[in-house]
Amino acid sequence: MACTTILVGKKASFDGSTIIARNEDCPSGEFCEKCMDVNRPDPAKKTYKSVLGHLEVALPEGGTRYTCMPNADLKEGLWEAAGVNEHNVAMNATETLTSNERVLAADPLVAYRAAKGEPGETGYEPEVAGGIGEEDMVTLVLPYATSARDGVLRLGALLERYGTYEMNGIAFADVDEIWWLETVGGHHWIARRVPDDCYVTMPNQLGLDSFDLEDAFGEGHEHLCSADLREFIEDNHLDLSLDGQLNPRDAFGSHSDADHVYNTPRAWDIQRFLNPSAGPWETAAPHEEFGPESDRLPWARVPERKITMEDVKYALSLHFQGTVYDPYGRMGTPATRGMYRPIGINRNCQLTAQQIRPYVDEPRRAVQWIALGSNAFNALVPFYTQVDEVPEYVRSTPKTCTTESFYWANRLIGAMADASFAATQPHVERYQEKLQAAATRLILQADAAGADMAETNQAIADETRRQTDELLGHVLFARSNEMRNGFKRSDN
Template structure:
């Protein structure tokens, strides 16, 4: 599953919040319908995955949490991102790359169907798979009491059951953000995001430094599998010349595909958030500040504090102002399609999880959501400490309907893409007005100590009104550019 992640430490954010955010993108050739929901793990005893056929016993103490599950459950829940009753947030997962050395040393735990029937010659029993993106939010978020606790629970599950894919997972609470990366089938590493930094993650194993002594000792800023040092030494995975472990070199990849599909996305985000650090646009592709550089850092201190609008913008980027912009007029047809954008047609949902330190716990967490292609949608906040969310965002039927926030946004994106210049002013006004109105409704609820569920309904009503209006504008603009138009009128 292709995705893009940004993490913002509390001293790097505009209001002291911790912010973790991720685009969930569909695989090529697919469009996965998503919906916003509230789930509750209380009383649930077991969980069985659809992809891996793995059955996992669940502990006591599970509670309520928000999530972004698939509308079609043929491949499982895929709950993606949410905030639990303890105001702990989780987003899972960012698919990562790896290398042959790691996979040879600790193979992924893939599901294998049974061969033949019991008692027959050559019969092979079913081999269950490990856990993956389908399962992680469901298995971890309802039970996590802090960001660190979420890391440790997921790490224990990985060690016991393994995984069938390489993934990165973010956890946050009001004080900390942690980033976990899987290593092979059963190993993992995790690092606390520095409070004054942001992190960019574009489908590559990202950590570029790691303190094994801290991870295997006090665990103040780093955590990992208990046997990771021996695993690295036995399999000769540390490629450093100075003894300073670089996980990106040890566990990650450095392929031609990375330089087209992954690395340029980190470059695009970092050039926006640190414009003076460059030269970004004039650097050669593989130089330190170029779009194919292998030296872009995992985390940076931004040039100014990062807002929610910044997070939405960078997770919607399509190389604006460069020769790589598919909607641009500079460069050539070849450059305008060279690199994979962040804001892509296959964005299915964006979750921005904000934990605010200055608000009481009942209203502390916001889950900002956007559905469909990020180049054309708006980001809308919802309080998470509720038992249900409005139907406009929770209902995504299999049939296309403008009664659904997901489907309305898909329709807008498909039409606006084809009439980009005509539709862009309407889209930009929509994004600004809806986010402003929704944020005002959040402020009013905060100041009056109001009912979060009522505020959520008011926000959903505003989202529907403005989205329906945008749909009308986009439909008109697209209709005016139909090929069978003719200028002479007979009325």
């Protein structure tokens, strides 16, 4: 899956919350229907079997209830994507990452292989299970994590035992810490604690730009890794540093031409938004330090001001506004408008931002913000997570397109608004501001009054549906006026 992630430390956020957020994007030419749900591990279920990897994994005893963002069509598995459990531990998984030939030769990915022939036949080869992947990780880890660090260690142990068939980055958060884990080859992994005063940008490219092996194999305050990572690096000559300071990007990552078109420009777009004075952003040549193809954009950066939830939404909806690369803009040329892959793209299927708030009681501490469909045209709305179910409007995503579903309503809006961008954008912007403000107000009122969280979620869903239906009407009217078979002479 192609995705974009932003992580915000508690001293960098507007209210002292830890915030982890990610767009889940569909592969090119696909549109994956998503929904929000609440899941609880079945105590009678002792094993989990993946659909894509055909892997069976023993499940621990217990496990807590958790929110999630599963696929509506389960033909490829749950893909629960993001959620918060009863311990107010958040997990967002996964950001697909890149690697290089040296790593993949030293520790190949663990791919599923179907059986060949029939048992007893000459040349029969039995099925070989794959490792764990994006389909599985939230389901296998989030119900059992008691802290962000604990989530890292549980996932790390699963990776070491079963391996993975893809390179991924995974975010964990609790009220105190955010951790970012990156897989390295089939069985290895590294993880860093996000500095409290920083934000992190991740655009489908291995991101960590420094790593302290002494800390990882010592106290583990800020760094964690697989048990044999040091030997893995030495035996396979992966450390490319001249000064002995390991740079994971160089050791484990990629710097391909495709990265410079598809990945790094997204980190550039977010960082120029949150650190506008750091530039020059717009005037730098593509490969220079502040250019959209720069390999030197930092993994973590201190923002110029504290970051809000509306900043998170805007950052994960960016399409190079104000630059020659904006596909909706008038600057540049047809060649530049579309040169780089935007963050807000037609294939966004869901955005989840988990906010763990330190200033409210534990049952209300976690809020899961969701947006469905293309982020340039949707709104981000919050829901309490410590509930047994979520409203039908966000939970129900049928296979048939319908305005009864938050997902489908947003898909319809995005497809029409894209074609009539100038005419519809004022309506979209008003919707985004009004809905997020109204939903946030309902959360604040419920916090103050101690109101029932499920009832508050329903009120938010009702307001979301009302405003989304209203926007759909505005966009339909604007798009209808721009139909090519229109004629200005009136019939009456």
